[in-house]
Amino acid sequence: MAKVLNITANPKPVEYSYSLSMAQAFLEAYRQESPNDEITEIDLYETDIPFVDKYVLSAWDKLQQGTDFDALSDAEKNKVGQMNQMVDQFTAADKYVFVTPLWNLSVPPKMKAYIDTICIVGKTFKYTEQGPVGLMNGKKGIHIQARGGMYSEGPAKDLEFGDRYIRGILSFLGVETAASVIAEGMLQCRIRLMTSSPRRWNGRNRRVRSLPSRFNKQQG
Ligand SMILES: Cc1cc2nc3c(=O)[nH]c(=O)nc-3n(C[C@H](O)[C@H](O)[C@H](O)COP(=O)(O)O)c2cc1C
Numbered sequence: 001m002a003k004v005l006n007i008t009a010n011p012k013p014v015e016y017s018y019s020l021s022m023a024q025a026f027l028e029a030y031r032q033e034s035p036n037d038e039i040t041e042i043d044l045y046e047t048d049i050p051f052v053d054k055y056v057l058s059a060w061d062k063l064q065q066g067t068d069f070d071a072l073s074d075a076e077k078n079k080v081g082q083m084n085q086m087v088d089q090f091t092a093a094d095k096y097v098f099v100t101p102l103w104n105l106s107v108p109p110k111m112k113a114y115i116d117t118i119c120i121v122g123k124t125f126k127y128t129e130q131g132p133v134g135l136m137n138g139k140k141g142i143h144i145q146a147r148g149g150m151y152s153e154g155p156a157k158d159l160e161f162g163d164r165y166i167r168g169i170l171s172f173l174g175v176e177t178a179a180s181v182i183a184e185g186m187l188q189c190r191i192r193l194m195t196s197s198p199r200r201w202n203g204r205n206r207r208v209r210s211l212p213s214r215f216n217k218q219q220g
Contacts, residue, residue, distance in 0.1 A: 002037045002094040004030070009044040009100050009111035018146035018183050022208045023099040026144065026181075030212040040093070044110040049086070050079040052116050083117040090118045095215060096141040096175065098166050102148065106161045115169055124173045134174025140215060141170045143180045144208065148187035178215050181208050 006027060014020040027039060050056060059076035063069065069077065090096075100107045107115075118124055125134050143166045151160035163180050170177050 002034065003092060004037055004039045004095045004097065005090065005093045006039060006041045006097045007044065007099065007111075007114065008042070009108045009114070011045040012101075017101065018186050019099050019101050019144055022144045022146070022181060022183060023097060026097065026142075026208045026211055029209040030215065033212040034216060040089070042114075044108075044114050047110075048082070049110060049113040049117060050082055051113055053079070055079050056083065083120075086114070086117045087120045087123050091123055091136070094139055096139070096170070098141060098143045098170075100143070100145050100162055100166070102145060102151075102160065102162045105159050107165060111166075119169065119173065132172065134172055136174040139175045140178045141166075141175045142178050142211065142215060143167065143170075145180065145182050146186050147182065147184040150185045152182070152184060179211055181211065 006023060008020060008023060010017050010020055012020065014024055030037070031039070055073070055075040056079050059072050059080040062072060062076070063080070069080075072080065098111070100111055106112075121127065124136055125132050127133075143163055145163050145166075147160070147162075149156055151157060163182060167177050167180065
């Protein structure tokens with residue numbers, strides 16, 4: 001039985017969000033294919049995630065110098081305790097579904113805050129003489145993203161930092177990225193959906209439904 005985390009960063013209701021509805025289609029297909037797997041859904045816009053601030057930095061400093069967790073200040077304990085729970089939940093999982101909208105060329109700030117809580121030295125990566133090395137080998141991730149504009153080609157091709165960032169972080173942690181599923185040009189698509197056929201949109205959902213088998217395939 002694999003443990004799957006579905007991590008979403010979108011304040012919209014699912015029926016107004018392309019990325020959330022793609023994720024829902026993916027999870028439905030995944031549940032059918034792997035009914036015994038345990039799926040935990042983390043809605044980051046309903047989750048209090050501490051930012052890395054002066055309390056977190058001073059707590060990390062003190063812990064590194066050998067201070068006991070109990071000897072930290074209340075603010076430090078609170079924030080670092082919460083972050084520890086999130087990274088422990090992350091390391092206990094086997095598969096990750098990251099779901100984001102493209103916001104200002106990147107991921108929403110809640111997703112960035114989450115990533116700051118899971119990139120932890122000694123837990124998800126370590127430093128070696130050759131540089132940092134991920135500790136999450138054998139795990140798999142996918143990224144589902146919706147974009148208003150077009151980035152796969154054209155003048156904005158080099159300006160997309162959301163999918164590139166998620167893939168970069170997964171690779172940094174040693175997680176194999178099984179796929180990115182991108183729906184782009186959705187602002188035009190929305191106008192087209194209102195005026196004509198939703199063929200392109202249905203095509204995306206078909207693709208996302210065919211993904212679970214790829215996600216389940218053994219690493220080669
Ligand atoms: C705050 C904000 C910033 C956005 N920035 C971009 C952007 O930089 N590039 C883009 O193509 N679309 C941008 N969009 C449009 C969204 O990517 C688009 O609406 C997409 O469908 C969002 O995904 P969702 O439908 O799952 O919410 C932005 C939307 C919002 C609300």
